[in-house]
Amino acid sequence: MTTDLPSDIWTRRTFVRGAGLTVGALATGCTTAPRGATSVAVPADQPIRVGLIGCGGRGTGAATQALRADPGVVLYAMGDAFPDRLTSSQGHMEGQFAGRVDVPESRRHIGFDAFQKVLNEDVDMVILTTPPHFRPEHFKAAVAAGKHIFMEKPMAVDGTGVRSILDDAKIAKQKSLNVMGGFCWRYNLPNRACYERIHNGAIGDVTCVHSTYLTAPLGTKPRQEEWSDMEWQLRNWQHFNWLSGDHIAEQACHAIDKINWAKSDVPPAKAIALGGRQMRETPESGNIYDHFSVMYVYDDGSRCFHDCRQMPGCWNDNTEYLVGTNGTCYVNSWGPEQRIEGRYPWTYEGPNPNMYQVEHDELFEAIRGKRARIDDVDQMMTSTLMSIMGRMSAYSGRPVEWNEALESEERLGPVQYALGDLPTMPVSVPGAVASWNELRTAEA
Numbered sequence: 001m002t003t004d005l006p007s008d009i010w011t012r013r014t015f016v017r018g019a020g021l022t023v024g025a026l027a028t029g030c031t032t033a034p035r036g037a038t039s040v041a042v043p044a045d046q047p048i049r050v051g052l053i054g055c056g057g058r059g060t061g062a063a064t065q066a067l068r069a070d071p072g073v074v075l076y077a078m079g080d081a082f083p084d085r086l087t088s089s090q091g092h093m094e095g096q097f098a099g100r101v102d103v104p105e106s107r108r109h110i111g112f113d114a115f116q117k118v119l120n121e122d123v124d125m126v127i128l129t130t131p132p133h134f135r136p137e138h139f140k141a142a143v144a145a146g147k148h149i150f151m152e153k154p155m156a157v158d159g160t161g162v163r164s165i166l167d168d169a170k171i172a173k174q175k176s177l178n179v180m181g182g183f184c185w186r187y188n189l190p191n192r193a194c195y196e197r198i199h200n201g202a203i204g205d206v207t208c209v210h211s212t213y214l215t216a217p218l219g220t221k222p223r224q225e226e227w228s229d230m231e232w233q234l235r236n237w238q239h240f241n242w243l244s245g246d247h248i249a250e251q252a253c254h255a256i257d258k259i260n261w262a263k264s265d266v267p268p269a270k271a272i273a274l275g276g277r278q279m280r281e282t283p284e285s286g287n288i289y290d291h292f293s294v295m296y297v298y299d300d301g302s303r304c305f306h307d308c309r310q311m312p313g314c315w316n317d318n319t320e321y322l323v324g325t326n327g328t329c330y331v332n333s334w335g336p337e338q339r340i341e342g343r344y345p346w347t348y349e350g351p352n353p354n355m356y357q358v359e360h361d362e363l364f365e366a367i368r369g370k371r372a373r374i375d376d377v378d379q380m381m382t383s384t385l386m387s388i389m390g391r392m393s394a395y396s397g398r399p400v401e402w403n404e405a406l407e408s409e410e411r412l413g414p415v416q417y418a419l420g421d422l423p424t425m426p427v428s429v430p431g432a433v434a435s436w437n438e439l440r441t442a443e444a
């Protein structure tokens with residue numbers, strides 16, 4: 001049964017939500033599409049040339065969705081660390097989009113500087129889908145080059161990367177570039193309808209959210225004799241925390257984004273987390289944890305909870321459970337079910353198109369000037385930093401405040417990239433954190 005919200009509640013809630021956007025250090029723009037002024041548009045009679053940076057599974061998927069979004073899209077340049085990944089991605093798309101994958105040898109770029117070479121091509125838009133460690137550097141260069149951007153989640157793996165993106169996002173705004181983040185549930189129509197009702201008071205004030213991302217481990221790639229340390233880590237990047245941010249940032253950030261969405265993108269005051277590594281044993285499983293449990297504490301007194309686990313043979317779950325002063329809301333991200341119970345009960349009955357396609361359909365409409373400029377920066381960076389805070393707290397064994405995470409000088413990973421030796425950092429032990437900054441200081 002669905003009960004309509006009274007009309008006056010919409011106005012009241014919209015005001016409260018707008019007020020929330022100014023809280024915290026991330027007030028760089030607006031948060032929900034469509035919004036803002038139009039971007040630098042590509043006219044309807046011209047092709048939109050796309051550059052793909054990071055030609056793996058998601059990059060190939062995103063480029064495919066871009067090609068489907070607008071008949072004028074042409075995949076024009078590609079870049080990857082490894083030629084085999086680029087070749088397989090290109091072959092996959094050439095088979096589906098004859099004539100619109102226009103990437104001759106001269107526009108296929110390989111290596112750590114491939115991103116800059118793609119950006120030097122005459123492309124209008126770029127897809128940033130490497131492991132997230134590289135995202136801040138690639139975003140900086142893409143903004144400097146004046147390209148529209150689709151960037152996958154998470155957008156950074158440490159506070160240093162978050163600050164870098166926030167700075168560059170201001171320039172992207174000045175240049176009227178579209179910036180879309182890959183928090184794809186924001187483009188899922190049932191979820192949008194549900195969270196819109198939440199923001200408009202369907203369950204009253206949201207006092208608690210519990211979200212889960214409990215799943216099996218991701219696949220690993222056994223080491224080949226000819227691979228250097230760096231190549232081996234890059235090919236197993238999800239399992240090395242400098243590349244992925246650990247699975248709380250790499251994968252579970254979607255469920256943390258749902259908490260953030262429910263709380264109208266207002267950042268929490270602090271995170272208190274537990275975590276550990278109970279069953280990961282092989283070298284390919286790198287140095288990440290296999291479970292985290294985080295409590296986010298908000299200035300309004302509310303508390304939100306997140307659990308994530310990557311273990312085989314366990315119960316899996318990906319749901320959000322919201323508690324409000326007037327009701328509850330249940331969202332199952334892996335299934336169709338979402339319902340609001342309480343004073344204004346509701347279930348979704350509309351269409352449910354592929355959310356990844358909705359992302360690109362909306363982005364390319366904005367690039368054509370048919371809808372307002374897309375700027376996902378506030379929401380995507382709040383959710384990214386919340387995930388990083390959770391990891392920082394679990395690794396260190398102490399609470400981490402929002403500003404501490406945002407201002408943190410921690411920078412994960414080596415300063416220079418080369419296919420050579422790269423020792424695996426030890427697994428963090430709460431109370432005795434091993435950090436890249438400490439390692440570099442010891443080596444200097």
Ligand SMILES: NC(=O)c1ccc[n+]([C@@H]2O[C@H](COP(=O)([O-])OP(=O)(O)OC[C@H]3O[C@@H](n4cnc5c(N)ncnc54)[C@H](O)[C@@H]3O)[C@@H](O)[C@H]2O)c1
Nearest residue numbers: 054055056057058059080081082085129130132152153182
């Ligand atoms: N939104 C979603 O549902 C979703 C789903 C899957 C992945 N993702 C995100 O997409 C990103 C990519 O994930 P994936 O599953 O495609 O991984 P992948 O391993 O399949 O692809 C990553 C690609 O980047 C390349 N690469 C690595 N370092 C590079 C560098 N410095 N320069 C250029 N290329 C480099 C790799 O060789 C590989 O081809 C990650 O951030 C991941 O979290 C999002």
